[in-house]
Amino acid sequence: MESVFEAFLSFYLNPGFFYGTVLVVLLILFISIFYRLFPNSGFSILFDYFFEKMYDFFEDILGNEEKKWIKTYVVILFFVILISNLLGVFLEILVPVFGNIADTDVSLLKKYIDIPTADINFNIAMALIGLLIIIFEQFRALGFGKALYEYFPIFGKNYLPYTRGNLNPIFDWPLFILVKIFDLIISLFLGLLEIVGHFAKVISLSFRLFGNVTSGGMLLAMLVGAISGLTLTYLNFEFPVLGPVILYFQSLLVALIQALVFPLLIAIFIKVAKFA
Template sequence: MLMTEPKTSNSNIAALPSEYSISAPEVIFQMGFFPVTNSLITALLFTFYLSIIAIFVSNKMSMVPGKVQALFEIFFEYIFNMIEKMAAKNVYSYFPWLMTFVLFILVANLSALLPGFASIGLYKAIEGEADQVFIPLFRSINSDLNVTLALALISVFITHFFAIRSLGIVGYLKKWFSFKMFGISLFVGLLELVAEFTKIISLSFRLFGNIMAGKILLKTAKSFFPFIIPLPFYFLEVMVAFIQSAVFMMLTLVFMVILSKKEED
């Protein structure tokens, strides 16, 4: 049954959305072996409406822009110029990936701050819990490690893909396995190869940690007093939403540029 989150804990149904699972996504229903979580529903929803917007915008594009198109163009041009400064001729290859990261992360972070986002859900009996618990239907997707890990894996994978395309397979392997300086380079290369795996952890946990921290911060502020007190934190979270999307995009861009750069002899 779809319900809104109760205000008091006196209800016979326990209001424990955060206690049920603060760091893991909640399973809404099961499709055979496939667990459909609230973050997956939210991610699919974002993909759907971003796709709709994309198709709508592509049909409405004109040389004399309206207000919405002008806003889009300013945003796109800003990101494009930023990437072009670092990636030069590779800008057309990098831009679609990086822009998709920015749009996906930004829309997800900002949408999570909308009223009703975490308060619309259903009550479900959980194993080990005496009462039913409230499970929100939507979840801030970047507070799910599955999402941030997926983004980080894609980021690192495409970084290496562009490096191989730019350097060739031999040039790419030379980055890691080189016998210069009596094998010291090989050691350094192997260390750097290990560092590539830390990129996945760094990218995923940075985004996850920031958004999760914001979520907990807002919940704590709301638990003290639901009005006015959370407001400054909302502003903070809006900033965090922009900053985190920019950080993820910039780090991916830097990794791409560094890895695609030819080794100097």
């Protein structure tokens, strides 16, 4: 019989996501504490080198003039996603050990622990925070009035320039008014696209990470199952050895790439927003 705490979690949260998030947080805390206590260890030196390289990488994108806390945030975001994805690869390695629930394709291990980046809500939350930083940096760089005018250009933005005085006044003023009306319509439409584009960024960032992480795990499970069946049929050997190792290395590569893409896009969006 499940406890009151488990019933509470099952009602309000996904227990697997909750425990997975707690595990990621504990891993981050362990790395931080270990780095503080043993700064001269091989792991700490390697981590410090890796952190500095990622910081320099994002600094080249954002620029030296960008605030340090934004560059640090983007780098930390990379490590959070990377640790979560690597935890997912580790869980995928353990999946064959625990097996699946009867009559389903759900792993017994996945039922209780699931990585945060495999949950769409977690990815949307990260994307929303990134969007707030993008908008904040845009307003800080352009100024409140100019940045707000990018979204609500109520007087137009002169996309259709027109110089008065070259035609007869009878035609000059009506043509000028007509051009201004079209310019205003185009400007307001592009301003609306800017607003819609922000929502599209959230959807694109969150669903890209969610889709790649979840589909990678599903594809890996299908390939491992297929190879396992082939080896069992033709070699009378129940579990493959070489096949999963290759697939797991592929999963490690995917975990690294997806951890890089998310903060990279946020860094690019921040850079572009300043030159709107």
